[in-house]
Amino acid sequence: MSKMATPTPEAKGLRQSMAWIHTWLGLLAGWILFAMFLTGTASYFRPEITQWMQPELRPATVSATQAAQTSVAYLQATSPDDEQWFIYLPDDRTAETRVFARPKPNPDAKATPTKRAAELKLDPATGVPLTARDTRGGEHFYRFHFQLQLPHPWGRWLAGLCAIFMLATSISGVITHKRIFVDFFTLRWGKGQRSWLDAHNVSAVLALPFHAMITYTGLITLVVMYMPWPIMANYQKPATFSAEAYGRDNEGEASGKAAPLAAIGPMMAAATREWQGGRPRTIIIRHPNDAAATVTLVQSGADQLNARSPSVTFSGASGARLSGSHRPGPAIATAGVMLGLHIGQYAGPVLRWTYFLLGLTGAAMVGTGLLLWTAKRRKPGTKPFFGFHIVERLNIATIACLPTGMAAYLLANRLIPVDISGRAGMEVSAMFWTWFGLATLSVMRPVARAWPEMLMVSAGAFAALPIVNMATTQRGFFASLMAGDGLFIAFDLVMVAMAALLGFGAWKAGQVKAKKAPTRRRAVSPSVQQQVREVVDAA
Amino acid sequence: MDVRITVLSRPQARSVTAFVMIGRCLTALVGGYAAAAGVASLTARLLPIARAEATGWGMIISFLIFAILGLWAFHQPRLTRVATVIWGLAALSIGACYLLGVRA
Numbered sequence: 001m002s003k004m005a006t007p008t009p010e011a012k013g014l015r016q017s018m019a020w021i022h023t024w025l026g027l028l029a030g031w032i033l034f035a036m037f038l039t040g041t042a043s044y045f046r047p048e049i050t051q052w053m054q055p056e057l058r059p060a061t062v063s064a065t066q067a068a069q070t071s072v073a074y075l076q077a078t079s080p081d082d083e084q085w086f087i088y089l090p091d092d093r094t095a096e097t098r099v100f101a102r103p104k105p106n107p108d109a110k111a112t113p114t115k116r117a118a119e120l121k122l123d124p125a126t127g128v129p130l131t132a133r134d135t136r137g138g139e140h141f142y143r144f145h146f147q148l149q150l151p152h153p154w155g156r157w158l159a160g161l162c163a164i165f166m167l168a169t170s171i172s173g174v175i176t177h178k179r180i181f182v183d184f185f186t187l188r189w190g191k192g193q194r195s196w197l198d199a200h201n202v203s204a205v206l207a208l209p210f211h212a213m214i215t216y217t218g219l220i221t222l223v224v225m226y227m228p229w230p231i232m233a234n235y236q237k238p239a240t241f242s243a244e245a246y247g248r249d250n251e252g253e254a255s256g257k258a259a260p261l262a263a264i265g266p267m268m269a270a271a272t273r274e275w276q277g278g279r280p281r282t283i284i285i286r287h288p289n290d291a292a293a294t295v296t297l298v299q300s301g302a303d304q305l306n307a308r309s310p311s312v313t314f315s316g317a318s319g320a321r322l323s324g325s326h327r328p329g330p331a332i333a334t335a336g337v338m339l340g341l342h343i344g345q346y347a348g349p350v351l352r353w354t355y356f357l358l359g360l361t362g363a364a365m366v367g368t369g370l371l372l373w374t375a376k377r378r379k380p381g382t383k384p385f386f387g388f389h390i391v392e393r394l395n396i397a398t399i400a401c402l403p404t405g406m407a408a409y410l411l412a413n414r415l416i417p418v419d420i421s422g423r424a425g426m427e428v429s430a431m432f433w434t435w436f437g438l439a440t441l442s443v444m445r446p447v448a449r450a451w452p453e454m455l456m457v458s459a460g461a462f463a464a465l466p467i468v469n470m471a472t473t474q475r476g477f478f479a480s481l482m483a484g485d486g487l488f489i490a491f492d493l494v495m496v497a498m499a500a501l502l503g504f505g506a507w508k509a510g511q512v513k514a515k516k517a518p519t520r521r522r523a524v525s526p527s528v529q530q531q532v533r534e535v536v537d538a539a
Numbered sequence: 540m541d542v543r544i545t546v547l548s549r550p551q552a553r554s555v556t557a558f559v560m561i562g563r564c565l566t567a568l569v570g571g572y573a574a575a576a577g578v579a580s581l582t583a584r585l586l587p588i589a590r591a592e593a594t595g596w597g598m599i600i601s602f603l604i605f606a607i608l609g610l611w612a613f614h615q616p617r618l619t620r621v622a623t624v625i626w627g628l629a630a631l632s633i634g635a636c637y638l639l640g641v642r643a
Binding site for chain 2: 014017018020021164167168171172216219220223224226227229230231232233234235236241244245329330331332334335338
């Protein structure tokens with residue numbers, strides 16, 4: 001704070017002021033940003049994590065048309081009078097059909113509203129509901145990434161605040177960093193604070209375009225919530241904006257005249273022709289079995305960069321095409337592409353893994369930045385100020401303990417009995433109890449011990465995952481290898497890689513302390529954190 | 540303001556500095572948001588293109604305006620200048636939006 005205390009107009013250069021604000025913005029938002037980066041990175045494999053967390057589900061792959069037909073048949077048999085049906089077809093990354101039916105509103109206004117029916121998973125080949133262990137799957141990491149497990153809307157606002165801090169921190173970081181291309185190739189190991197700065201610079205600069213993109217596009221994902229004012233300046237009713245921007249929703253009323261629902265197959269073929277080979281992914285059927293029924297097909301997000309997928313609507317009674325979404329203008333298309341770039345649904349396997357690795361460099365950049373803050377302020381032989389202890393402890397609690405919490409979420413999925421009620425919530429609780437429990441425990445240990453110990457625990461938790469998976473399911477590593485089950489093989493390999501990196505970091509942190517402790521005046525070795533760099537780079 | 544700090548006693552100077560810092564943070568965060576929202580909305584209102592498109596551009600640029608105003612609030616040493624520019628920009632742009640009214 002002292003730098004800011006008596007600023008004189010001439011004395012403070014742009015680089016100086018930017019360095020100051022970079023430090024403090026980064027510190028304030030750093031811990032939450034680290035968690036957002038880590039869970040967001042995991043979310044690039046959201047459907048894969050969900051598949052891994054329901055190992056009993058192994059439906060055969062069938063054509064999208066067959067999946068659509070079987071699910072419509074199921075909904076016709078179970079709830080033909082609903083107001084609306086949602087069908088999410090399987091694709092390369094999701095094996096099941098998901099359906100969700102919304103019943104007609106009760107005409108009696110005083111009646112208690114019908115409870116929202118849960119989403120069902122259907123076997124795409126037969127349309128029979130699939131039963132599997134109750135879990136939130138990859139959805140949990142995805143939701144935590146921008147809701148932070150806080151009540152709505154506070155989690156989203158806090159995530160947005162951290163994101164705008166991240167944007168300002170990136171801009172000020174680039175201004176501060178004058179030698180951006182020289183430091184691109186500079187990493188001086190084992191030089192204390194200088195090494196932390198290098199590690200921070202390398203992880204930040206190498207992936208700078210990615211960090212800048214992911215931060216700005218992240219803000220854009222919730223722009224309507226964060227910045228609705230331009231809509232207010234142009235529209236009486238905000239709904240008019242979404243209708244103009246993304247095409248009008250066919251919210252027609254039911255006619256009350258019954259009419260059988262036309263076959264879905266020809267509509268899907270027609271949509272694919274209209275999209276020049278694009279695949280329908282979502283089917284929305286309004287007022288099924290009514291003369292005014294509509295069937296809206298939405299194209300798969302894997303087909304194009306713009307996440308606002310085109311759609312086409314057919315008459316449910318005749319099967320004739322009624323309308324299609326219009327091509328968006330440049331601004332709406334730009335926003336849609338930004339959304340697409342952030343969620344990466346368009347990305348194929350190679351690009352997806354690139355996203356995953358770049359996301360990890362984001363976590364590394366934030367983590368090394370946080371460690372740099374303490375490395376810079378550590379003065380051997382002097383008693384550190386109070387805030388220093390807080391930052392040091394929060395660094396351990398976040399960087400070394402959060403990964404264990406994430407592993408605990410996955411472990412809980414295998415260890416909590418499959419048919420116990422409320423197990424999905426227990427899995428989520430396992431993550432936070434483990435994370436905050438270990439964080440509390442780490443406070444009771446000396447800093448120099450807490451780093452290697454907590455990192456070792458996280459390495460152990462990740463190493464345990466393939467073993468526990470093998471012991472509790474039929475889909476262990478070797479069985480998956482025999483079956484050529486790429487997803488389960490890759491999952492185990494990533495867990496082992498995480499364990500190895502965290503274990504390596506724990507070993508380095510412990511080793512440095514043992515080696516250097518006698519030469520230091522204080523028990524807390526300044527170099528311990530510097531040696532955790534490998535882990536931070538990885539985790 | 541700098542001159543005044545030098546003649547104050549130390550605890551007094553510290554409280555003035557804290558006050559200045561709080562004012563600066565509030566101006567950057569709240570004022571910066573208000574100014575970004577106002578400028579983005581005014582842009583959306585005035586751009587002579589389809590209103591959905593204008594709205595889209597306004598929303599897209601808003602975060603960049605917010606970030607730059609927020610950073611500038613910590614670069615410019617004089618808080619009075621920071622507060623005048625940021626709160627003034629917010630008041631003018633939001634006021635202009637109100638006077639113009641919603642696009643027909």
